[in-house]
Amino acid sequence: MGKISHLECRECHRHYPAEKLYFCPECFGPLDVKYRCEEVDWRKDSFQHAPKNLWRYLELLPIEDESNIVNIEAGYTPLIKATNLGRLLGLKNLYIKNDTVNPTFSFKDRPAGVGVSKALELGLKSVGCASTGNLAAATAAYAAKAGLRCYIFVPRGVEPEKITHALTYSPTVIEVNGSYDTANRIAAQAAEAYEIGVVNINLRTYYVEGSKTLGFEVAEQLNWRTPDHIVAPVGSGAMLHAISKGFEELEQIGLISSSKVKFTAAQGRGCAPIVEAFRKGLDFVEPVEHPNTIAKSLAIGEPGDGVYVLRKLRQSGGYAEDVSDLEIVEGIKLLAKTEGIFSEPAGGVVIGALKRLVEEGRIESDETVICLITGSGLKAAEAITPHLPQPLTIEPELETVAQIIAR
Numbered sequence: 001m002g003k004i005s006h007l008e009c010r011e012c013h014r015h016y017p018a019e020k021l022y023f024c025p026e027c028f029g030p031l032d033v034k035y036r037c038e039e040v041d042w043r044k045d046s047f048q049h050a051p052k053n054l055w056r057y058l059e060l061l062p063i064e065d066e067s068n069i070v071n072i073e074a075g076y077t078p079l080i081k082a083t084n085l086g087r088l089l090g091l092k093n094l095y096i097k098n099d100t101v102n103p104t105f106s107f108k109d110r111p112a113g114v115g116v117s118k119a120l121e122l123g124l125k126s127v128g129c130a131s132t133g134n135l136a137a138a139t140a141a142y143a144a145k146a147g148l149r150c151y152i153f154v155p156r157g158v159e160p161e162k163i164t165h166a167l168t169y170s171p172t173v174i175e176v177n178g179s180y181d182t183a184n185r186i187a188a189q190a191a192e193a194y195e196i197g198v199v200n201i202n203l204r205t206y207y208v209e210g211s212k213t214l215g216f217e218v219a220e221q222l223n224w225r226t227p228d229h230i231v232a233p234v235g236s237g238a239m240l241h242a243i244s245k246g247f248e249e250l251e252q253i254g255l256i257s258s259s260k261v262k263f264t265a266a267q268g269r270g271c272a273p274i275v276e277a278f279r280k281g282l283d284f285v286e287p288v289e290h291p292n293t294i295a296k297s298l299a300i301g302e303p304g305d306g307v308y309v310l311r312k313l314r315q316s317g318g319y320a321e322d323v324s325d326l327e328i329v330e331g332i333k334l335l336a337k338t339e340g341i342f343s344e345p346a347g348g349v350v351i352g353a354l355k356r357l358v359e360e361g362r363i364e365s366d367e368t369v370i371c372l373i374t375g376s377g378l379k380a381a382e383a384i385t386p387h388l389p390q391p392l393t394i395e396p397e398l399e400t401v402a403q404i405i406a407r
Contacts, residue, residue: 002064003039007031007205010308018062020122022205030305031205032245033062037252044224044255052076054110054213060249061114061213062206068121070146074102074109075213079221082371084338085351089358093368095227097218098341099375104137104165106297106344106375107214107239112138115199115207116146124197128152128171130187131200132180132235132297133162134344134375139199140169151196153187155180159296159380179291181302204238204304211239212246218370219247219256226261228367229318231354233346233374234265234274235298237305244312263318265309266353268293268345272322274306278313279320285310294325294383295345297375319362323352329387331355332377342377 004018011029024031040059050056054075063069078098086094099107112135119127128151129139136152143150150171154163155178167173176183184201191198199207219226226247232240240263247259267275271291277284285306291299303309313320323331331351336342343351350371357363377384394400 003035003059004062004064005034005036008034020202022202030308033205033209035060035249037249040253042253042255047220054113054210057213057216060216060246062209063114063117063121065121068117070113070117070120070142072103072109072113072141072145074113076217077101079218079370080339080341082339085335088334088338089355090365091358091363091369092366095368095370096335096339096341097214097370097372099214100341100343100347100373100377104134104141105379106134106138107211107372108134108138108375109141110213111135111207111210111238111242112142112199114210115139115197115203116142116148118203118206119148119197119199120146122197124195125149126151126195127197127199127203128187128190129199129201130154130180130184131158131166132299133158133166133379134297135200136162136166136171136173137169137379140166140171143171144169151187151190153183153190155183157296159382161379161381165379179289180300181287200236200238208238208242211242212249214239214372215243215246216250218243219250222368224250224256226256226258227370229262229264229363229369230372231264231266231350231357231369232372233295233298233349234267234303234309235300235346236303237265237274237309239372239374240265241305241308241312244316260316262316263312264353264357265313265318265320266349267320267322268295268298268328268349269322269324271295271299271301272320273301274303274309275320275322277306277310283307283310293345294328295323295349296380297344297346298349319357321353321356323349323356327352327355329384332384333387335373336377341373343373344375344377344380345383346375347371347373347377
């Protein structure tokens with residue numbers, strides 16, 4: 001018997017073997033990996049000599065044979081106490097989980113690493129993804145490491161820096177004339193027609209398990225306790241749901257006393273279907289046909305895990321906030337000038353949402369709050385460039401420098 005007990009449908013709770021299956025054949029609900037948690041013997045001192053990457057949590061990741069692991073040292077990223085930003089906002093225990101320092105500079109290294117590793121374990125010869133940019137680079141990097149062919153489907157309009165980044169790893173990049181949801185549909189068709197392991201489609205059941213390592217790390221870095229509140233950027237919603245699942249597993253094996261965490265889902269105004277559904281009290285998500293936000297990495301009009309994010313927000317007593325383009329830019333600048341972290345627009349969405357929650361009195365000053373900063377600003381510099389001052393050009397004379405300093 002392996003570590004995986006079964007796959008379980010989130011809707012009808014039927015059980016299936018751990019095979020290449022990504023939806024329930026009976027009700028078409030998504031499937032979750034369930035482990036033999038009773039056999040996991042984790043203690044607080046179990047990780048003293050563990051590798052400082054996401055594979056330190058291998059016993060609760062869906063790779064049965066360690067020889068299939070594709071490792072480029074992603075994960076175990078810093079949890080930074082944001083003293084300057086916290087002081088400005090009046091928060092005593094504000095932390096930044098800085099996933100901009102992963103090998104391809106976003107949190108997508110986590111699920112991509114697990115997804116590509118599972119593709120190897122299942123004997124697939126090629127992998128791919130549908131992506132708004134970050135997952136493109138991550139999947140291409142892991143495919144290169146694994147020696148697998150790689151096909152990346154992106155919507156028209158993805159930031160050029162992200163396309164360049166992905167192309168560096170030599171995948172085949174296919175730009176689809178349409179939105180992310182259109183690219184996702186074509187990728188799904190290609191996955192079935194040509195036996196491609198598209199990590200966020202037909203390997204999604206396993207792929208999303210990588211994202212829960214964010215939750216494992218936060219708990220470990222807080223000395224095996226959970227924070228009061230997590231503010232997370234939300235596109236498909238898979239990351240937020242996976243982090244919550246990770247906390248539940250830690251509670252199940254007895255490593256933390258409670259998995260209860262308040263979540264806030266943050267989206268860019270112009271593509272905020274989960275926020276709109278939350279505000280309207282809906283239990284379903286109405287798709288956004290034409291996303292219009294500078295937070296392009298979150299511009300998913302029909303989020304696959306949207307319904308499950310709504311459930312998590314309501315169960316946890318959390319919130320959902322949408323942030324304008326101007327607030328996103330101000331959030332990027334605020335994080336950079338207070339904590340020295342340059343985030344892509346998704347991070348600006350998180351800081352903008354945090355700022356509003358504080359201003360409206362929905363976060364107490366002594367709460368432990370985690371902001372998930374999931375991608376580097378170098379991957380989307382064009383979003384912030386028009387809002388920055390120009391460099392000062394001078395002749396090479398010290399007197400001119402003196403005049404500037406004296407201003």
